[in-house]
Amino acid sequence: MSFFLILMLLPHAIIASLAAQQPASRARGFALNGRAPNASSALLDVIQVTAPVLKNPKSRCEQTLMVHTFGWSYGMPFLGDYSPPNCDFNRVTFNFTVTSAGRQYDRLALMFFNDTEIWRTSTAEPTQGGIVWTYIKDMSHYLALFKNPQKIIFDLGNLVDDTYTGSFNTTLTATFFIADDTDPADVIIPVSSGKSSSNNPSAFVVPDQKAISTLLLPQNVKKAVFSISACGQGAEEFWWSNVLTSDTNVFGNQTTLYGYSPFRELQLYIDGGLAGVAWPFPIIFTGGVVPGFWRPVVGIDAFDLREDEIDISPFLPVLCDGKEHTFEIRVAGIADDGEGHGTLTETVGSNWIVTGKVFLWLDPSGEITTGSVPKLELPEPSLALLSSRKSSNGTVSSLDYSVKAMRSLLISSTVKTSSGTQVVTWRQNLTFSNDGTFTNGGNDQVNRQATSGIDLSSDQYSKAFSYPLSVFSTYEVLAGGNYTIKGEMTRGKNVRKIGDLAFPSELETFDFSHRPGQHASSFTGAASKDWQNGTATYLAVPAQKRSYGSGRTEQYYSLSGIGDAVAMVQSPDEEFSNHVGKELYHRHVVASNDSIILDEEDFDGRPVYSRHAAQQPAKQIFARLGIKAMLGRGPL
Ligand SMILES: *[C@@H]1O[C@H](CO)[C@@H](O)[C@H](O)[C@H]1NC(C)=O
Ligand SMILES: *[C@@H]1O[C@H](CO)[C@@H](O)[C@H](O)[C@H]1NC(C)=O
Ligand SMILES: *[C@@H]1O[C@H](CO)[C@@H](O)[C@H](O)[C@H]1NC(C)=O
Numbered sequence: 298m299s300f301f302l303i304l305m306l307l308p309h310a311i312i313a314s315l316a317a318q319q320p321a322s323r324a325r326g327f328a329l330n331g332r333a334p335n336a337s338s339a340l341l342d343v344i345q346v347t348a349p350v351l352k353n354p355k356s357r358c359e360q361t362l363m364v365h366t367f368g369w370s371y372g373m374p375f376l377g378d379y380s381p382p383n384c385d386f387n388r389v390t391f392n393f394t395v396t397s398a399g400r401q402y403d404r405l406a407l408m409f410f411n412d413t414e415i416w417r418t419s420t421a422e423p424t425q426g427g428i429v430w431t432y433i434k435d436m437s438h439y440l441a442l443f444k445n446p447q448k449i450i451f452d453l454g455n456l457v458d459d460t461y462t463g464s465f466n467t468t469l470t471a472t473f474f475i476a477d478d479t480d481p482a483d484v485i486i487p488v489s490s491g492k493s494s495s496n497n498p499s500a501f502v503v504p505d506q507k508a509i510s511t512l513l514l515p516q517n518v519k520k521a522v523f524s525i526s527a528c529g530q531g532a533e534e535f536w537w538s539n540v541l542t543s544d545t546n547v548f549g550n551q552t553t554l555y556g557y558s559p560f561r562e563l564q565l566y567i568d569g570g571l572a573g574v575a576w577p578f579p580i581i582f583t584g585g586v587v588p589g590f591w592r593p594v595v596g597i598d599a600f601d602l603r604e605d606e607i608d609i610s611p612f613l614p615v616l617c618d619g620k621e622h623t624f625e626i627r628v629a630g631i632a633d634d635g636e637g638h639g640t641l642t643e644t645v646g647s648n649w650i651v652t653g654k655v656f657l658w659l660d661p662s663g664e665i666t667t668g669s670v671p672k673l674e675l676p677e678p679s680l681a682l683l684s685s686r687k688s689s690n691g692t693v694s695s696l697d698y699s700v701k702a703m704r705s706l707l708i709s710s711t712v713k714t715s716s717g718t719q720v721v722t723w724r725q726n727l728t729f730s731n732d733g734t735f736t737n738g739g740n741d742q743v744n745r746q747a748t749s750g751i752d753l754s755s756d757q758y759s760k761a762f763s764y765p766l767s768v769f770s771t772y773e774v775l776a777g778g779n780y781t782i783k784g785e786m787t788r789g790k791n792v793r794k795i796g797d798l799a800f801p802s803e804l805e806t807f808d809f810s811h812r813p814g815q816h817a818s819s820f821t822g823a824a825s826k827d828w829q830n831g832t833a834t835y836l837a838v839p840a841q842k843r844s845y846g847s848g849r850t851e852q853y854y855s856l857s858g859i860g861d862a863v864a865m866v867q868s869p870d871e872e873f874s875n876h877v878g879k880e881l882y883h884r885h886v887v888a889s890n891d892s893i894i895l896d897e898e899d900f901d902g903r904p905v906y907s908r909h910a911a912q913q914p915a916k917q918i919f920a921r922l923g924i925k926a927m928l929g930r931g932p933l
């Protein structure tokens with residue numbers, strides 16, 4: 298593919314490294330610049346492709362929770378007060394609408410009710426002419442929190458200066474309404490740093506801090522679920538492209554790479570013992586790898602960083618003993634000896650932003666849950682590591698590495714609640730592989746990663762998932778300091794789920810209004826299939842203060858209802874390409890150079906919206922940091 302690059306003159310010098318100004322936990326790859334200002338043109342619509350969320354036009358009430366501009370906001374979260382509305386509700390949705398113009402990095406944002414994180418999002422990078430996005434999120438799983446007054450702490454750390462001019466104008470409204478009951482938790486207890494009383498956000502920064510809380514649970518719990526919210530930043534933002542620790546200096550000290558391998562495991566420890574794990578979805582923020590991929594269609598989940606769930610009900614006989622218990626979240630990578638042997642670590646690079654929550658469903662008061670001490674089958678994961686180098690004339694020219702991991706665990710106990718005595722189990726079976734290659738002296742990198750698994754709970758819940766990821770990037774330093782970055786990516790997030798734990802299934806939050814007669818209860822589960830692929834390129838001409846860029850990204854999302862529970866419990870290796878169940882919704886989008894050039898959306902095969910737009914003039918310009926910071930290949 299050839300790119301005809303269009304020149305844009307940058308308004309200011311953008312050559313100075315901004316690394317020193319970036320708060321360590323927030324620094325990102327790099328920022329997109331906008332098109333030239335055009336007062337008569339509307340703001341560019343930026344979207345995250347996902348299924349439409351249920352709303353109810355009748356019997357609803359609304360509350361504005363935040364109207365705030367995040368300018369120089371690092372360490373200065375928005376503070377507000379929430380009081381429950383004067384209307385009946387069993388559902389809550391958020392509408393988060395943001396406008397921004399200028400030049401800015403992507404930023405991470407965490408929202409808390411008191412000490413409990415209730416939502417994690419990230420921002421799109423603005424254009425000079427301005428962008429706007431709206432993300433609608435179902436929040437019904439936090440019903441217990443919405444029924445009580447809360448302090449709102451919305452932390453979106455942004456920095457504004459002469460060069461990085463973009464502020465984020467945000468509006469957050471909540472809509473409360475009645476719809477089919479879901480089964481939200483009665484009590485939600487945070488595992489967080491607990492700083493709301495001093496008006497601070499309550500995330501832990503791992504590994505600088507230990508993500509641990511000591512909790513006293515009620516004694517009448519009949520179901521308990523733990524959720525983990527975690528994402529890598531800094532040296533860990535592109536964790537899936539990191540190398541084995543023994544290879545970090547393979548290209549010499551000048552090109553130190555980030556280590557701990559491309560494998561990460563989020564672990565839950567209860568009272569110091571492993572209680573479940575999550576193998577995270579590889580989020581890519583809107584400045585990641587080559588930012589031209591992500592405008593105006595952002596990466597999968599960039600506006601809604603989902604949480605992983607672990608059913609901890611087998612621990613109830615212990616947790617309901619009226620005593621305090623510790624809950625700790627760790628992020629593990631791999632330490633290796635350079636000879637193919639690896640073990641999981643208790644620490645990783647800096648850093649991960651982490652919180653957790655315990656969701657509890659209660660028996661009538663007065664009941665006390667009892668039962669057996671859980672039986673733990675937690676064999677060490679099997680790890681297979683390979684690494685080989687090619688040298689010419691004593692200098693390493695290429696590195697090939699591969700990490701394979703498999704883990705299965707089973708936790709079971711007998712739990713006695715008001716509804717009787719039951720054997721309660723939590724089972725996970727996970728596989729991971731990442732094949733990485735550096736060639737051309739470390740300038741070209743490919744990673745092909747596959748994460749898949751099945752989580753099964755005796756509480757009629759199963760989740761099979763697969764997260765394929767393939768990213769190629771190359772940079773080339775040209776004469777006079779010019780350099781280019783080119784990238785290609787293909788990625789997916791495929792999930793089949795029966796039942797739910799703490800968060801409602803996509804069926805329960807899906808907007809069925811386009812499908813009269815259809816209903817969440819027509820199905821036993823949901824299958825979502827989401828993939829993106831694209832190419833993007835970037836050329837910097839520092840001496841002339843110019844940069845060039847282009848990108849093309851395609852995305853396909855589909856949501857299907859599953860009628861047959863048997864279809865769910867299949868091998869995680871099975872391709873998700875075949876349709877399982879009845880397709881309820883799909884959307885297919887092609888974006889190119891800041892424009893959406895194809896957008897097809899249909900419900901059950903009936904198109905409701907279809908747009909084939911003419912290509913806008915391509916005028917993407919970009920700001921930059923050091924090349925390696927952009928690509929996540931190591932310290933500057
Ligand atoms: C996007 O812009 C690049 C560089 O300006 C150009 O080569 C490419 O043809 C454009 N893509 C489309 C679909 O117009
Ligand atoms: C500004 O945007 C409008 C609407 O998109 C367009 O018609 C007009 O040509 C643009 N003007 C310039 C100077 O680019
Ligand atoms: C979301 O809120 C914005 C303003 O804050 C509003 O313009 C928009 O219509 C709302 N969208 C939906 C779907 O409610």
Ligand SMILES: *[C@@H]1O[C@H](CO)[C@@H](O)[C@H](O)[C@H]1NC(C)=O
Pocket residue numbers: 366396397398427428466
């Ligand atoms: C953000 O808000 C400020 C102050 O109200 C306004 O001047 C600016 O135009 C807004 N920016 C965008 C992109 O909407």
Ligand SMILES: *[C@@H]1O[C@H](CO)[C@@H](O)[C@H](O)[C@H]1NC(C)=O
Pocket residue numbers: 411445446447448493494
């Ligand atoms: C949240 O914290 C405030 C104090 O800032 C307190 O009054 C309120 O009761 C707390 N809400 C809950 C649900 O604990």
Ligand SMILES: *[C@@H]1O[C@H](CO)[C@@H](O)[C@H](O)[C@H]1NC(C)=O
Pocket residue numbers: 549550
């Ligand atoms: C790399 O750095 C280490 C420690 O600073 C030093 O011992 C070693 O000689 C250096 N190697 C090269 C190739 O510069």
Ligand SMILES: *[C@@H]1O[C@H](CO)[C@@H](O)[C@H](O)[C@H]1NC(C)=O
Pocket residue numbers: 689690
């Ligand atoms: C290796 O070094 C020799 C002698 O310096 C040189 O002639 C040759 O081109 C080099 N080969 C490579 C692949 O760099």
Ligand SMILES: *[C@@H]1O[C@H](CO)[C@@H](O)[C@H](O)[C@H]1NC(C)=O
Pocket residue numbers: 705726727728868869870
């Ligand atoms: C886990 O999944 C792998 C791959 O599908 C399979 O070979 C293995 O038997 C499973 N292990 C258990 C304990 O279910």
Ligand SMILES: *[C@@H]1O[C@H](CO)[C@@H](O)[C@H](O)[C@H]1NC(C)=O
Pocket residue numbers: 775776777778779838
């Ligand atoms: C850098 O790239 C620009 C655009 O292609 C070109 O005009 C310029 O000559 C290059 N600079 C050098 C030093 O090669």
Ligand SMILES: *[C@@H]1O[C@H](CO)[C@@H](O)[C@H](O)[C@H]1NC(C)=O
Pocket residue numbers: 830831832849850851
């Ligand atoms: C994405 O992949 C499809 C199928 O392989 C291909 O036809 C399409 O051209 C790709 N799109 C982009 C933007 O790379």
